[in-house]
Structures are given as structure tokens and as C-alpha cells.
Amino acid sequence: xxxxxxxxxxxxxxxxxxxxxxxxxxxxxxxxxxxxxxxxxxxxxxxxxxxxxxxxxxxxxxxxxxxxxxxxxxxxxxxxxxxxxxxxxxxxxxxxxxxxxxxxxxxxxxxxxxxxxxxxxxxxxxxxxxxxxxxxxxxxxxx
Amino acid sequence: xxxxxxxxxxxxxxxxxxxxxxxxxxxxxxxxxxxxxxxxxxxxxxxxxxxxxxxxxxxxxxxxxxxxxxxxxxxxxxxxxxxxxxxxxxxxxxxxxxxxxxxxxxxxxxxxxxxxxx
Numbered sequence: 001x002x003x004x005x006x007x008x009x010x011x012x013x014x015x016x017x018x019x020x021x022x023x024x025x026x027x028x029x030x031x032x033x034x035x036x037x038x039x040x041x042x043x044x045x046x047x048x049x050x051x052x053x054x055x056x057x058x059x060x061x062x063x064x065x066x067x068x069x070x071x072x073x074x075x076x077x078x079x080x081x082x083x084x085x086x087x088x089x090x091x092x093x094x095x096x097x098x099x100x101x102x103x104x105x106x107x108x109x110x111x112x113x114x115x116x117x118x119x120x121x122x123x124x125x126x127x128x129x130x131x132x133x134x135x136x137x138x139x140x141x142x143x
Numbered sequence: 144x145x146x147x148x149x150x151x152x153x154x155x156x157x158x159x160x161x162x163x164x165x166x167x168x169x170x171x172x173x174x175x176x177x178x179x180x181x182x183x184x185x186x187x188x189x190x191x192x193x194x195x196x197x198x199x200x201x202x203x204x205x206x207x208x209x210x211x212x213x214x215x216x217x218x219x220x221x222x223x224x225x226x227x228x229x230x231x232x233x234x235x236x237x238x239x240x241x242x243x244x245x246x247x248x249x250x251x252x253x254x255x256x257x258x259x260x261x
Contacts, residue, residue, distance in 0.1 A: 002233075002236045002240075004236075004240045004243075006243070006244060006247050007247075007248075007251075008247045008248070008250070008251050012247050012250045012251060012254070013243075013247055015250060016243055016246045016247055016250065022246050022250075025242065025246055026239055026240075026242035026243040026245070026246050027239060029238045029239060029241065029242035031238045032235065032238055103240075105236075
């Protein structure tokens with residue numbers, strides 16, 4: 001789990017996630033030393049995204065998946081399918097308080113069945129086979 | 144890579160339980176038998192055996208049976224890879240969120256400017 005508070009209302013934080021020209025600027029900051037060749041985002045429930053990295057087209061690496069749930073200014077849930085088979089599911093939520101926004105991002109590894117069900121709109125079908133990194137990351141980082 | 148991922152999964156699953164983390168901490172200081180651990184954590188022998196089994200599978204603990212006593216020790220997997228993975232993951236997100244901060248500040252400025260023009 002990763003959290004961060006931003007000094008702006010949730011709608012602006014959300015905007016930075018859904019507009020590709022803004023998203024690419026921060027998702028791939030210079031310090032990561034990666035080149036983003038293309039960035040297609042269709043941020044709505046059922047939409048898809050595709051990011052292609054690499055200096056050389058012959059060795060480009062694609063990250064792609066679909067948005068399982070998008071609630072404007074509140075949450076975005078997407079699949080990470082580049083690994084083949086069952087990928088992880090990332091959820092990001094935006095919670096506004098007094099003009100500031102708390103962003104919480106979690107990653108889960110669901111079962112294949114849960115993924116199939118989620119694909120048909122059952123949002124509560126997140127059964128985890130693997131433990132989440134939630135809390136653990138925090139504890140280990142603090143250790 | 145898949146193999147590496149599977150190992151990370153096993154480690155993180157093993158570490159996802161508060162009792163198992165306690166057991167690791169305890170064994171970090173001194174070896175102990177399953178009975179000792181069960182007593183210390185107020186669990187049944189069967190319950191503790193299961194926990195130790197999970198830790199053993201992940202390579203975090205090794206056990207050795209001498210007579211009727213099974214002694215547990217910290218395993219050879221020293222978590223370096225896991226910690227390296229976690230810190231990389233954190234670094235990536237820190238870098239992203241720093242950049243996102245800048246993008247959001249810009250949006251805020253633009254909005255303010257538009258508001259003044261009205």
C-alpha cells in the first residue's frame with residue numbers, strides 16, 4: 001500500500017490520472033530513467049490502457065490492462081495484464097478533506113475466478129489467494 | 144522472473160501473519176522448539192506447527208527434529224531480495240508522487256488563473 005496527501009481537491013488529482021498528457025509526465029518521472037514511447041488511456045469503467053516503454057522499438061515493453069471500475073474523483077481500479085495469466089489488480093482511491101486529497105494505492109493478486117467475476121461487474125468478488133503487501137510494506141520499511 | 148515472483152509471493156504470504164512475524168522476531172534472537180513457540184504465542188501445538196510450516200516453505204525458517212523435539216531456527220533466506228524489492232517499489236512511487244505533486248500544483252495554478260479572469 002502506498003499513500004500520499006496532495007494539497008489540492010480530489011478532482012484535480014483525478015484529472016492528473018486521466019489525462020494522458022498529464023499522466024505520462026508523472027508516471028514516468030525522469031529519475032526512473034525510462035522512455036515512454038506511447039501512452040493510451042481510456043479511463044472509464046470497461047476502458048483499456050496501454051503504455052509502451054523503451055528507447056528501441058525492437059525491444060519495447062508494453063504494460064496494459066483494463067479499468068474495472070472508474071468513479072470520477074473517487075476511485076480507479078485497473079488490471080495489470082502484461083505478465084500473462086492472472087495479473088494483479090490495482091486500486092487507487094482519492095479522499096478529499098479540507099481541500100486536501102489523501103491518495104491510497106493498493107495492489108492485490110486475485111484468483112482467476114475473481115477476475116472473471118470482476119470482469120462481469122461483480123465488484124465484491126475479490127478473493128485473494130496471496131497475502132497483500134498492505135501494512136507489511138510499512139512495517140518492513142519501518143523496521 | 145516468474146520463479147523470482149513466486150518466491151516473493153511465498154515470502155510475503157509467510158510474512159502476512161502477525162504471529163508468523165512474531166515467530167521470526169523471536170527466532171532472530173534465539174532458537175526455540177515448536178512447543179516453546181506455541182506457549183509463547185498462546186497457541187495450540189497444531190496451530191504453531193502450521194505457522195512454522197508456512198515459514199519453512201518460504202525458506203525463512205529451518206527445523207530439525209531431535210528425538211521428540213523439533214527445534215526451529217532462522218532460515219537462510221535473509222530477506223535481502225524482498226527488502227530490495229520493497230525499497231525499489233517505494234522509490235518508484237516516491238519519484239512518481241513527487242512529480243505528480245508538481246503536475247497538480249500546475250493544475251491548481253491554471254484553475255486560479257481562470258478564476259481570476261472570470
